Amino acid sequence: MTDPSTATPPAYTPIADRPVRWGLLAAGGIARALAQAIAAVEGGEVVAVAARDGDRARAFAEEFGIPRAYGSYAELVDDAEVDAVYISSTHPFHREQALACIRAGKHVLVEKPTTLTVHDTEEVLEAARAAGVLAVEAMWTRCQPIVLDALARVRRGDIGTVRSVHAALPVPFDYDESHRLFDLTNGGGALLDLGIYPVTLAHLFAGHPTHLHVLGSRVATGADALVALQWMTTEGAVVQVLTDSLSHGSTETLVRGSEGSLQLHGPINNPTSFTVRRGEEEQLVDGGDRRGYEHEVEEFHRCLELGLPESPLIPHADTVAIMTILESARRELGVRYPQEDEPLHTADVVP
Structure with missing residues (x-):
C-alpha cells in the first residue's frame, strides 16, 4: 500500500x-x-x-x-x-x-x-x-516505539526470513453473562476484545493469511472464549495465535526466522523490551520511551498537521485485513452478533 x-x-x-x-x-x-x-x-x-x-x-x-x-x-x-x-x-x-x-x-x-x-x-x-x-x-500498540523498533529489525532481515510467529493473549475474567466480554448484544467475545492484539502483531510481523484454521469454544451466551488461530502467509510463514478470556498465562510474542529469533517481553499491547537472538549472539533491547496512549495521540496529531486521510502506522487496509481475520474466525466458530444483518461478504481471508 x-x-x-x-x-x-x-x-x-x-x-x-x-x-x-x-x-x-x-x-x-x-x-x-x-x-x-x-x-x-x-x-x-x-x-x-x-x-x-x-x-x-x-x-x-x-x-x-x-x-x-x-x-x-x-x-x-x-x-x-x-x-x-x-x-x-x-x-x-x-x-x-x-x-x-x-x-x-x-x-x-x-x-x-x-x-x-x-x-x-x-x-x-x-x-x-x-x-x-x-x-x-x-490500535495504540502499533504506535509504540518498542514495537516499531522490533518490526524494523525483522523487516530489514536481522533474523533472516520470518518462518513462524507465535502470539497469545489470555486474560482471566470471572464468567458473568452480563459482563461486556460475554454479552453478544454488547459485542462480547475474546477475539474482538483481546484477540485483536495478538492477531495485529502476528499480521505485522508475518503478513496476511492464504489459509486460516480455527479451533475454539464458546460460553453459554454464545460468545467466543477460547480461540486458537493458525495461518500460512504468501511468503510461507506459519502463524499461531491464541486468545482466552478464562485462563492465565504468558503474553510474550515470538518471531522465528531463518537466521535467528526475536521475542517481545511484557504485556502484548505495551511490551517492555525484546530480545534478538542470532547464532550465539543475544541482544536485549529495552523499551525506552514507553508513554502508553501518548504515542497514539502524537501520531494522530501528526496526521492532522499533514492533512493525511489515514495513519501510515495504522493504515486502513490493515484495519480491514485484521477485521477480516477476526470475522472469518468467529464465523467459523458459529459466533454471530445480533446486530449483523449480512453474512461475511468477503469470499475468503485474502483481501
Whole structure:
C-alpha cells in the first residue's frame, strides 16, 4: 500500500497552527486514559466530553478541566468547536457514532475494533475518505516505539526470513453473562476484545493469511472464549495465535526466522523490551520511551498537521485485513452478533 504521507495535496485543511480540539464520546475508564494522554503531549486539548448520563459527563469534565459537558452524544457531534472525536463506547455503537461524526466533518479516532464487522469497518473508512477527514482505529500498540523498533529489525532481515510467529493473549475474567466480554448484544467475545492484539502483531510481523484454521469454544451466551488461530502467509510463514478470556498465562510474542529469533517481553499491547537472538549472539533491547496512549495521540496529531486521510502506522487496509481475520474466525466458530444483518461478504481471508 502506498504510504499516505506521500499523498498531495492534503485531504483536508491541516491543523498546524493551533491545538487540535478534542471531544470525548463516552466517559469511561479508557476515555480517562486518553484525556490524560492528550494533556501530557503537545498539540491538543480536550474541549468537550459527552456521556448518556449528563451528571457523569459533568463530573468527568470537572475532573479534567474540560469546558463543555453534554448529556447526549448528538450534542457533542453538533459542537462546531470540536475538530476530532475519540469514540470509546462499546463495539456495537462505533459504526453509527463514527458515521455521525464523519457526516459532521469531524476527524475520528475509534477505539478498537473499529466496528463489529468487516462490512461496517469498510463503510466507516470509506465514508471518512469521501468526507475528507482522518479516521484511525485506536490500535495504540502499533504506535509504540518498542514495537516499531522490533518490526524494523525483522523487516530489514536481522533474523533472516520470518518462518513462524507465535502470539497469545489470555486474560482471566470471572464468567458473568452480563459482563461486556460475554454479552453478544454488547459485542462480547475474546477475539474482538483481546484477540485483536495478538492477531495485529502476528499480521505485522508475518503478513496476511492464504489459509486460516480455527479451533475454539464458546460460553453459554454464545460468545467466543477460547480461540486458537493458525495461518500460512504468501511468503510461507506459519502463524499461531491464541486468545482466552478464562485462563492465565504468558503474553510474550515470538518471531522465528531463518537466521535467528526475536521475542517481545511484557504485556502484548505495551511490551517492555525484546530480545534478538542470532547464532550465539543475544541482544536485549529495552523499551525506552514507553508513554502508553501518548504515542497514539502524537501520531494522530501528526496526521492532522499533514492533512493525511489515514495513519501510515495504522493504515486502513490493515484495519480491514485484521477485521477480516477476526470475522472469518468467529464465523467459523458459529459466533454471530445480533446486530449483523449480512453474512461475511468477503469470499475468503485474502483481501
